[in-house]
Amino acid sequence: MHNATDKSVMTEEKDSAMNIYDLYHRMESNKVVLSFKGDVTSELMSSILQIIEQRMDSLNETPRLRKKVYNVLVECLQNLYHHIDEVPVASEKKGFDRSAIFMISLSNNGYSITTGNYILTSRKKSFRDRLDRINSLEPTDLKELYKEVLSSDSRSDKGGGGLGMIDIARKTGKKLNYDFTPLNDEYSFFSLNINVEDNN
Amino acid sequence: MDSIFIEGTPKTPNISFDSGKGALLLKGRSIPENSIEFYKPLVDWLEAYSNSPQPKTVCDIQLEYFNTSSSKCLLDLFKKMENMSKNGNEIIINWYYEEDDEDMLEAGEDYQSIINVPFKMIEMQD
Numbered sequence: 001m002h003n004a005t006d007k008s009v010m011t012e013e014k015d016s017a018m019n020i021y022d023l024y025h026r027m028e029s030n031k032v033v034l035s036f037k038g039d040v041t042s043e044l045m046s047s048i049l050q051i052i053e054q055r056m057d058s059l060n061e062t063p064r065l066r067k068k069v070y071n072v073l074v075e076c077l078q079n080l081y082h083h084i085d086e087v088p089v090a091s092e093k094k095g096f097d098r099s100a101i102f103m104i105s106l107s108n109n110g111y112s113i114t115t116g117n118y119i120l121t122s123r124k125k126s127f128r129d130r131l132d133r134i135n136s137l138e139p140t141d142l143k144e145l146y147k148e149v150l151s152s153d154s155r156s157d158k159g160g161g162g163l164g165m166i167d168i169a170r171k172t173g174k175k176l177n178y179d180f181t182p183l184n185d186e187y188s189f190f191s192l193n194i195n196v197e198d199n200n
Numbered sequence: 201m202d203s204i205f206i207e208g209t210p211k212t213p214n215i216s217f218d219s220g221k222g223a224l225l226l227k228g229r230s231i232p233e234n235s236i237e238f239y240k241p242l243v244d245w246l247e248a249y250s251n252s253p254q255p256k257t258v259c260d261i262q263l264e265y266f267n268t269s270s271s272k273c274l275l276d277l278f279k280k281m282e283n284m285s286k287n288g289n290e291i292i293i294n295w296y297y298e299e300d301d302e303d304m305l306e307a308g309e310d311y312q313s314i315i316n317v318p319f320k321m322i323e324m325q326d
Contacts, residue, residue, distance in 0.1 A: 042233055046210060064300055067265070071303065074231050074267050081233055143310070150271060151314050163268035171303055 031106040038099045040080040049073060052104060065198040068171050069111050072196050075164040076115050077102065083117050110197035119190040124180055127190075134165055135175045142170050172196050201252070204245055212238050213263060217245055222254025230266040230274075239273035246280040256290040257281070262324075263296075263304070271307075278315045285317045293319045 027035065033055055034048060052073060056066045080100040100117040119127065137145060146166045169176055174195060181189040201219045208214035213228035224246075232238045259281060266274065278293065285291040293315075295308035305321060312319040 045233075050210075063298065064302075067301060067303065070265060071267075074265070078231075078233060078267060078269065143306075147310055147314060150275060150310065163271060167268045 033104050033106060033111075035101075035103040037101045040077060040100050040102070042081070045074075045077045045081060048077060048102070062198055065110055065196070068198075069113075069196045071171055072113060072168050072194055073104070075168050076113050076192070076194065079164055080115055080117055083119070107195055107197070109199065110195065113194045113196065114191065116189060116191040118183075118187050119180070121182070121186055121188050124188055124190075128180065130162070131165060131176050131178055134169050137169075139170070139173065142166060146170060168194055173199070201248060204242065215242065217242065217249070219249055219254075222257040224257065224259040225262065226260070226274075227262040229264050230270040232267075232270070235267070235269040235273045239270070239276065243273070243276050243280065246277060250280060250284045250287075250289075253284055253289050256292070257284065259291070259293045261293065261295050261308075264298070266307075275311065275314065278311055278317065282315050282317050291317050293317055294322055295319050296322045296324055298324050 034051055036044070036048070038044075049070070053066070053070065056069060061069075080102065083100070100115065103114045105112050134142065134145070146163065149163055149166060165176060172194060177193040177195075179191050181191070183189060203219050204215055204217040206212070206215040208228040211229060211232045213226045213230045216223070216225040218224070230238075261274075281291045281293065295311070297304035297308060305323075308319060308321055
């Protein structure tokens, strides 16, 4: 016996079956090596690092590229990990969760790493200013900024103290490609794309 | 005083701080999420060691990777060594990097320019 409700359930099931193929196809054509959406835990980071290391090994990537990708990956993932710590639980009431998105794919000359996470809009301006400052600097000035922040006494309780983004910019030799998507008065979605290339 | 020996893990380096020999070694990967938790006992140990160090202390840094959260902790260790050096103790820091690992060499040079202790840059062949 079929009624309207059953029919809509069937359509939904068929849609999600089609959607997953669609997603598969998109990931395939974008050469996605690994993608994850959810809570970034210490164990998850270990697994991701291990998978990517093995993959780079099987693809016979140069030691130089492997090291750069690994380093940048650690900083990107730990940014997500530490950020999740800072998001107030109250955000869940607004319909958001504490999860983040992470994706690593093959690019022409190396790897492309993309991350996304919620950020309090109140923190957006200072964060954006910091990223823009990093992007405005030439390699020699970036090196000086790194040393300045390294030797300053300021640090977060986890030890980082704002070196991660500077380090990523130095190691890739590229500008940080970022965007903020406003969601409401309180929250925005921050996305970051980093290309690591074997340009020697 | 006691020495410290810690087995490495995928996220933390092998540690051998030998007070009798005046030999300090950090080897492997240093990418813990909470670096302060890992390094605080080492910094404290070095502080205690600096009260009665060996005439010569050699520190070997043989890191394959370290995250930015570890970099401040490494600086804390080097600052302790700088103080020991100021107090007339002989300190040598050997900074190892793998062939072609310019990033690791540069990281060593960054510390070298901040810390007033002789650094020796040592390239390791594969």
